[in-house]
Amino acid sequence: MSTISPEATNALNVKDPSLYNEDLAPVPKEKRNWNWINYTTVWMGMVHNIVAYETAGSLLGLGMSVWQALATVIIANIILIIVMWLNSVAGAKYGLPFPVLVRASFGYNGAHFPILIRAFVAIFWFAVQAYAGSMAVGAVLGALIPGWNSLSAFNILGMGLNEAIAVALFWILHAYIISHGMERVKFFELWAGPLVIVLGLGLVVWAIFVSRGLGPLFEEPSTLSGGEFWGIFWVSVTGLVGTWATLILNIPDFTRFSRSQRDQVIGQAIGLPGTAILFAIMSIITTSGTVIAFGEPIWNPVELLQRFDNPIVLILGAFALLIATLSVNVAANVVSPAYDLVNLLPQKLTFVRAGLISIVVAIFFMPWLWFDNAGTIFNVLGAIGGALGPVAGIMVADFYFVRKGNYDLDSFYKKDGIYAYKNGWNPKALIALGIGLLASFIGLIIPALQQLYTYSWFLGIGAGFVSYLLLMRTSSSGQEAEIEKAPPTVN
Template identity: 30%
Template sequence: MVRPGSAKERFLKFIEVPIDANAGYKNDHWTNRDLIPMPAERRTYAIWSYFIYWCISGLCISAYTTGSTLLSYGLTPQQAIGALVVGALCTGFLSISCGWMGERHHIGFTVASRFTWGMRGAYFPIIIRSFTTIFWDGLQAYWGGQATAVVIGAIIPGFAHMKHTLAGGILLLKDFIAMIIYYIFFIAIMRIPPERLQKPFIVSSIMFGGTLLGLLIWAVSNVHGPGPLFKEPGEPANGSIGWAMMFGITAILGSWGGGTLGQSDWTRYANRPYAPTLSQLVAAPLTIIVCAVIGIIVTSCAQQIIGELVWEPFQLLSALQEFYNDSPRARCGVFFAGLGCVCAQLGISIVLNSVSAGMDLAGIMPRYMNIRRGAYLLAFLGLASNPWQYLSNAATFLTVLSGFGIFLAPFTGVMLADYLAVRRCVIKLEDCYVGNSTSIYWYWHGLHWRALVAWAIGVFPTMPGMIMTVRNPAAYNGWVRTFHMTFFVGLFVSFAAFWLICTISKPPGLGIGTNYHDESMFQPAEGSISDKVSTIEKDEGTDVTVSGV
């Protein structure tokens, strides 16, 4: 117990997150400025804003290197492009579905988890997603550091050829120095509120778009074609083109699965209904396909020119500077192209990691954590995770990290089934901020058992295949094939399971609320736990009369 007026109480009050002047909400266990439905003055994203958003999400190093994953399944570049088209289109449709609650109710994944999982149960998907994001952010920052090293090396050739190592020879000193510099820029950009990031996103898109165009022109003009990879026959995984293409499509969905799950974190900034829809449907698949195809062509041509198969663009730029003997012209090109790679990494880290993870962490401790503080904590934990260590055994680690899709895909299935099929987009928004039994989303002691059961059913089919793959990467049987289709299996099984369970046992509160956010009727302060304290236990199963929004 903290004594009123004590030093500890004053300190806790001092570190509380800022609150708006004349705010209609309070900082408490469920509410802060970044968790309430996005107010109208902060909804600054128009249609063009979401096109730029997808230029960040689609025109990125992860998309550029997607071809390496597809070709590793034994697909030809032509077959890989076919898988790309299907997977990218599915990503667009999935983004629309997952972003609908943000677009209509102006809430993000963190708050949306409450009406699906219960007020206490929502911590489960939030913590799992935050945990995976820490490692992905560490990876992205490490790659961002390598891109930064390329830029510095173009200015100072001696830096580019520095061979000093750290961490038992695993980490190059130049990469560590560049990673710290990268984090300084990252932290500086995170001081910009999400609703004002459009201009930095435009700069990032133009810079990396220029890098892609420059690499493509250089590659095709030197080889006079798409390169030797397009002439090689494919060797599909275990002899089946169909399974290999299915694995490729699933790999694309898995790469953007975490981002689509939290799509409402960004669509809640939409300045009008349907603003994100066209961008998600068109820009999402278009940017992913264009970037990945350019990656395949440039890598193919570069193999013929420099004699190496290099998938990461920043590593290719470093190899080109050495190939051209540090000539001023080559260094100039490498500098600007490397700067585009740095911008791409900064953009993707903010879009897919920092803002979403920051809001997740804000949901765990709203009184003391907001998006900005959560992003700073994420950056620290990403660096503390020592990404260079787990990349030293990249094959096993990336298999395990990708395997987190077996948890994220069922989260997506349960969320979509609840919001779209069971509730028909109707929710009582103020009850998502009430942490006691007066909330219709309190369920059983704050937990929603239906969601947990459906999620477990969605995880089960893919777990054995993941374990087998980790133990023996060459394993191939029915379980492994199911694991390779993690996102499809997990999403559809959990969706069907949740819908069936709710058909048999209807959750409380169905039909109560509205299918859109009405600011004139929503009163977050009255919905705060600090204002609504019940001494009567009314868990699920007790008749409770609750009025609509």
């Protein structure tokens, strides 16, 4: 009977240094300590932010009634949690982040392409959120420092000097939090999310007071005809899904720390559709109240706080908004590109270094030049969803239908494993990605099909899923569609 020598056994488990470092390694069982409360509060911290508030409130600015806006938010969040759950399982099962898991479908070299798309979008989204939060910083400083607003006479890169200082200060706050790694992120999210609920409830009470009850808020009619409503409805659903398109992909970056599948499933169920819908209701009711109080919908919460002309209300409210935006930005838009950049240069970058690089790169998107517009927000969100939808479809198809829910753990870190494909590239995944991107953006390319862009995320995820599955099922190589055995135990 032959035996395998210790040297041969070690050779089988050798990890290529260009594919492996501590941040990309499976999280050991003893360090998977996030429970359902952690996932609930992380999502609370992420959904309670200025952009999410504006996105929900701006539905009224687009002409929807309160009931139509609520239905739009609820449907979008039901779709979101289903896709989020589907892509969460592998992270919790293997303790692996998105940049490693995506190697199974694209190959270790091919994976760089979707990773770079996702990193680009996350850094862009960080810039948007950070600028929104910097407005709260500026509002606080304006209430505390005489002559603060006069600094706007000095222009820097299209901003007033006061605005530029607020942006710089808020960027520095992000750097401080991320410099302490994922444990600091976990601690910060634990209390940041619930804090914003207090502000939201306060604004809801105000809206009910000025409207003399909930009735007038819900009686405001829609200004949209039937055809107009359905067009805006699908654009809005796609935009709301696009808000979390990056998280759909990189949710394994969080579920890799889960104690169990049950913890991440329950925590996300409460945290995403539950608190997201609650926060949207707060935003929509408050924005509806502004129509009654001021004669126009005000969906920018900083502008609303300034309308109260009360420095104490402004400072407390802006502080809550600042914490909320820090919370979502660190969790959703720094963690993901940090892991992405580490994957590109595992021998040179750590999670913290990569996170700080992401923050610096984000400045070059200059969101202050184009931000405050409801139509622009939904167009940008639709483009984000369209770009990332095909990758999500490919990952879901690969894990559940090609791999039957099982990955070979060692092969993620080898250049001669079953995910090597052709020199690290899986042409079929790249073709599927191209088909998915074409489906997402064909409405922009061909004017006659412009209406299809309304459904960009849905078309992208569907086309990516179907085309990848068909290409892999008709593969001539048995290795590419190999159904793997149970993975080795992670120690």
